[in-house]
Amino acid sequence: MLKRIETDDVELGMFIHRLEGNWFRHPFWKARFLLEDETLLQRLRHSAVPGVIIDTARSAAPAGARPSGSTRGAPAESPILRRGARRAAAGRGASPDAAEREAELRSLAPRTMAREFGLANRVAERSRRAINRTFLEARLGKAVAPSAVEPVVDDVFASIQRNAHAFNGLMRCKRDTEFVYRHALSVCALMISLGRAMKLEPREIRMAGMAGLLLDVGVGHLPQQGELSADFRDIDPELFRVHVKLGHDLLYTGGMPEAVTTACLQHHERLDGSGYPLGLAGEVIGRYGRMAAICDTYDWLVDDSGGHPALDPAAAIEHLARPGSGFDPELVMRFTEAVGIHPIGAVVELESGRLAMVVAQDDSDPTRPRVRTFWSRNEQRALPPSDIALAQCFGEDRIVGRADLASMMPGDFAPLRERLFAGSCAGG
Incomplete structure (x- = not known):
């Protein structure tokens, strides 16, 4: 059930359904979220938001369950509350699966x-x-x-x-x-x-x-x-x-x-x-x-x-x-x-003579991203795609430069780029 309360009455554990007022004035990225952090609670109370709409069915602590101003932490959302949220979403015309998919995008x-x-x-x-x-x-x-x-x-x-x-x-x-x-x-x-x-x-x-x-x-x-x-x-x-x-x-x-x-x-x-x-x-x-x-x-x-x-x-x-x-x-x-120094989608030449496309960054070492090999410069032929985490390959291979695709392999690279990225993300 949706219920409006004043910003000063918001407590940890409440599920915020909507923040009133101008979108650019409130201190949160999401208008719908479970309030679990004391710092965020204080930011909300000191913001220009005049009031909030809470969803009591999705709250870990219903409005009025604790005295106003309480700063005790709220428990994580339980399976019972999650089932209640799915039932509430279904009652509003959304399927439980759709509600879960939407929650994934909000996370x-x-x-x-x-x-x-x-x-x-x-x-x-x-x-x-x-x-x-x-x-x-x-x-x-x-x-x-x-x-x-x-x-x-x-x-x-x-x-x-x-x-x-x-x-x-x-x-x-x-x-x-x-x-x-x-x-x-x-x-x-x-x-x-x-x-x-x-x-x-x-x-x-x-x-x-x-x-x-x-x-x-x-x-x-x-x-x-x-x-x-x-x-x-x-x-x-x-x-x-x-x-x-x-x-x-x-x-x-x-x-x-x-x-x-x-x-x-x-x-x-x-x-x-x-x-x-x-x-x-x-x-x-x-x-x-x-x-x-x-x-x-x-x-x-x-x-x-x-x-x-x-x-x-x-x-x-x-x-x-x-x-x-x-x-x-x-x-x-x-x-x-x-x-990244080597952005995703960049094509690099490895010391081993292989060409590879950058498919992920390594935040611990931006100079050695994860790459997916696809071409042998030495043999002038396509290779079965293989992922290499350069930061974890113990020096067995490394980037020696940016690849000149026009001189090294024929054809339009764009379709292959999409397949390499999708295959790497899918683990295939």
């Missing part, structure tokens, strides 16, 4: 790459519908309200919180013809990852993710464009520049926070003043604008959909970091920490 508990891969896929698929709907409505002249995309940002953050690299890896390796959708979701995830590496506050990371999702919403307002899935790179460059101002105005009309609208306006500005639309330089460009410039450019550089040439992820990092690139060097360093 922030750490997961391995293989376990998170399936959840990341689910997040990507359901985000597709929300993003396509948002961009279509924007194209029809409807203002974009924060509430339209908040669930997407929440889902992406939760996935990255469970595993820092699975979602970004999926978006890097996923073949998808809907460039607009994939680019928006990729930049959203990259902005969240960069925000985490910068140790921003949750509210700031939330706005960074929303900015990344909506940077190119103005493209739909450009004249004489084809389907929404058209590749931005097929648009006339001079015409394309107009999308920045169009997107900014559209988001401003919808009541987006200033940080989001400003990032949209500034994501093509560069520190040396060579960007557009205003030719801003240096610190005049806001933090979110400098973050967006890096994340947006990186995704464009590594994307090979639509038959366009792409850089290897490691080469894209080098491009961003080179002197005179126009990108904030400190933020590029943080970005490199977020995606």
Whole structure:
């Protein structure tokens, strides 16, 4: 049963169903969660949230069970409470399995790459519908309200919180013809990852993710464009520049926070003043604008959909970091920490003469990720895929450089990249 209580009356063990007030003002990523942490409880009580809706059927401690102000810890949710939650969900028209699947997507508990891969896929698929709907409505002249995309940002953050690299890896390796959708979701995830590496506050990371999702919403307002899935790179460059101002105005009309609208306006500005639309330089460009410039450019550089040439992820990092690139060097360093020195999807040459694709990071040693071999340079033939954790192979093999695929093996690598990543995450 749902019940409204004042924020001051919230206790540990209550299941928060909804936080009242503006989404950008509350200190939590999720609007629905079991409150088990004393620090979070105090943050909630001192926040601007006027009241909360709790679900008594899913709470480990019903409202009124303890005196207001109690700070005793609450027990973990029991099997009986979980069954009660499933029955409550079923009573609202949702099947028990659907309720459990939804709870999985809301969880922030750490997961391995293989376990998170399936959840990341689910997040990507359901985000597709929300993003396509948002961009279509924007194209029809409807203002974009924060509430339209908040669930997407929440889902992406939760996935990255469970595993820092699975979602970004999926978006890097996923073949998808809907460039607009994939680019928006990729930049959203990259902005969240960069925000985490910068140790921003949750509210700031939330706005960074929303900015990344909506940077190119103005493209739909450009004249004489084809389907929404058209590749931005097929648009006339001079015409394309107009999308920045169009997107900014559209988001401003919808009541987006200033940080989001400003990032949209500034994501093509560069520190040396060579960007557009205003030719801003240096610190005049806001933090979110400098973050967006890096994340947006990186995704464009590594994307090979639509038959366009792409850089290897490691080469894209080098491009961003080179002197005179126009990108904030400190933020590029943080970005490199977020995606890895050898990002997922990068193809490397091993000392053994094999080519391998990076499929996972090793947080204890970023220079030695987990790779999946697929080609013998010495024998010039394909190899059965095999995973190697370079940080744990006791020096039997190591990365000696970035692989030049064009000269070493024929054909389009993109389909193979997707199979290698999916096979590694599936353990096959």
